[in-house]
Amino acid sequence: MDYMKFILLISFLYAVIHILFSSLNRKNTKSPKLPPGPPCYPLIGNILQLDTSNLPQSLSKLSQKYGPIMTVKVGTIKTVVISSPTLAKETLHKNGPALNTRFTPDSVKALSHEEASVLYMAVSPKWNAFRKVCGTKIFSSQNLHSSQSLRREKLKELILHLKENCREGKGVDIADATFTTVLNSMSNTFFSVDFARYCSVSSKKFRDVISSVLVETSKPNIADYGSIFSRFDPQGARRRMRSYYQVLLADFESIIEERLQKKDPIEGSDVLDSLLEYTRKEKSELTCNDLLHLFLDLFIAGLDSTSSTVEWALAGLLQNPEKLKKTMKELQQVLSKDGELTDSDINKLPYLQAVVKETLRLHPPGPLLAYKSVAEVEICGFRLPKDATVLVNVWGMGHDSSIWTDPNLFLPERFLEGEDNLREDIGFNPFGAGRRICPGVPFAHRVVHTMLATLLYHFDWKLADGQKSEAMDMTEKFMVTLSKGKPLMAIPVKE
Template sequence: MDHLTLLLFISFIFFILFFIFQTRSSQSAAKNPPGPRPLPIIGNILELGTLPHQSLTNLSRTYGPVMTLKLGRTTTVVISSPQAAKEVLQKKDHAFSFRTIPDTIRAHDHDQISVVWMPPSSQWRVLKRICVTEVFSAHRLDSTQTRRQRKLQDLLNYVDEFCRNGEALDISDAVFTTVLNSISNTFFSMDLARYTSDKSQEFKDIIWGIMEEAGRPNVVDFFPVLRVLDPQRARSRMMSHFGKLFAFFDGLIEERLRFVGLEMEFKRFNDVLDSLMQLMMNENPQVSRPQVLHLFLDLFVAGIDTTSSTIEWAMAELLRNPEKMKIAKDELRQILREDEQLEEFHISRLPFLRAIVKETMRLHPSLPLLVPHKTEDEAELCGCFVVPKNAHVLINAWAIGRDPNVYDDPNQFKPERFMDNEIDFKGHDFELIPFGAGRRICPGLPLANRTVHIVLASLLYHYDWKNPNGFKAEDMDMSEMYGISLHKAIPLKAIPIKA
């Protein structure tokens, strides 16, 4: 074969391969979920806005419940229906159970050790099992209930002061301190703040800082080549936030280790820290000290932030809907004898209160886009779409909760909608997934479930509430502030009146 013939043959082969590649690429692109046309280089970044869960909800009305966006160099698929969410989180969760890692989460290598962010692996399964059996088991939570009960009484004592003075209570701050101390007593057998101290605000600033940095748009996440520069200094700020909490947790471990030689003393706390340290100090340790530190960071930050914000949103909705508050208060009075103490076991006998919590989580999910997922390989979705390899996958729980095809009057606060059905937020009903579902469901759900209900019930049972300064209920500002979690932009204040 002469050189000319060989050149023609090679050119023909390259032409055929190029044609096949282009055809396959076109076919693959045709199967990608629809979405808005991206701009050069930046893609659809500008369409996210400051409240991305709302922006993505509006886009889904045009492009459907499964849509594609280009955010810089990354392909992002957004899920906005229960059916598609079920396929991602349950039916095909093996394909979608990896995590998209925001650059800020790489601070202190948290993404490599965190039970929330690390990929599904043997190490992740060990940490998840520890969460289920040692941290959030029914036995563990029952054994620490009296500590949480004492924190409730502290809250009531604090609110009583505002009753006597006729002053407006900052519900946001009061609830945050209560949840902070409730969780710290469950984990560490200690209070971390007083209602009138700066310590509570210090923890609040750190925790909100972490949630804000994890959710705030960061140019590095859209253009990974800039990672080494950290141009917005976001990872640097996260290093500081993480470092403060790691130093605090490590100090608690060091202090507890002083009791190691005194077995009776070491076991006397009977809290989560005791359990994890015993696992850490076994002859064949199941968990390392760094893993304990990172596990506490995950559970402490997410548990306090999401639980306290849910209670605040619930109180805000009830102040806007006083007729719903009255139903809840009447229900509480029916099941409790005079001077009987409200306890966690009463919650199962309060269907309307539970409906209020579900309705709050529907309208105001703590993580409106959940924790982001990622595909390791190309995956088929809904029988007609192909999600590319390494695509970011966002589940818009906020959009699902406000979908008119799922709920009647979706923007109205109507707890009674949950009185006639069995829909719950524990991962089986994809119409309501504030904690996610499937293998990556939030491990802290059992404690959050108890804490939200009992704190809310206590505030309703012991007090009547009115808006300060003569504000009308319908005029209350319900605007949102977005980090990775969803907060009320203007903290809630109300005047308590002894019931």
């Protein structure tokens, strides 16, 4: 369905419902005082002023005119947009209890996923159990340290794949290569198996399904505008999402079933063993079905965002040769001749860390953080009604000239001030904040740094097809995460 048909359908459906039930809306109740915002059209709100394919940038432009806290209407839904670090901190911390619930797109509700999703379910004992197993059974320092040999093995396989392309002078789809590496790093950590091979059908299947899920989640959907629309799934989003979920869940379910049928399981040999042991305990809050949905969340949230960050970082360096030389020089000074990199080596590479931070500032994996108010809440003198949608524009804060000097330039040096710049109070919160901060940050931190270092230490790089660095296409593609619009094709030219 194209954009104009979408708008017209919303207008028609709303008009019909408004006529039928107008008498119910004539109560003399005083509306909460909302922040200012652009004038909107009846029925469709500000839809014509918003570019949904480039939503973070579109909202950022509006906020420059209407302020760091503003109200826009998507159809008839009031949405408050936060574009200030100070207000974001107040929103996510001071008003945490009222804003601890994520906005859940209707498409996500396929197979009742929202009821067992650590990303979307409301704060509850079950949600706390999910967060607990993420912190103690999956992403704890001890678990990540014990599994780093698996991740190093996957990096060696990446090097072999790149060597083949190097000998043949072939360009490498960086997003595809990094995606497969992250996929196998996760599948081995969780299940002790590879899910894919480079340039294989299995890798393409996973990437296509994950991409489809992210696209479906970010699409404008009439069903998000009210329960009456949700009942009918008029655009078929939930139906399509169900098929994507089923592809991934079938793989996870077969692995769990096989593990459960083993007579003598090796306790604690991988994440799955540890989680199955946890579910067998008396009064365990989680079931095997909950584990399926947890893995669904972790793979959807972790694969594209992690691999895209590596792609963006390499693209930024190739576009800025002097920054590339500084990064490679640091790696040559710190790493041994075999280029073996451990997680502990990351702390010895401040410029590499600065490159990653600058990449996350420019291209945050979660450009918009969406919440739903469960009660009326006051922010900066304004009162947000219950059930309002609250968007924190992380992309906008990363490109705000009042916070950053030359915000559109790739300048890793801005993060070499000797302080921890991974803080939301200076406009840098690429992983969210508060109780809803991404639980996989420790894993992503290790994988992004070690993979980028591996790419840069073992190979020099040039753009494919004779492309010049200054002409590189750096267009962003918004689909919940922020992917590169045109894939980076680069040739590994030598070791």
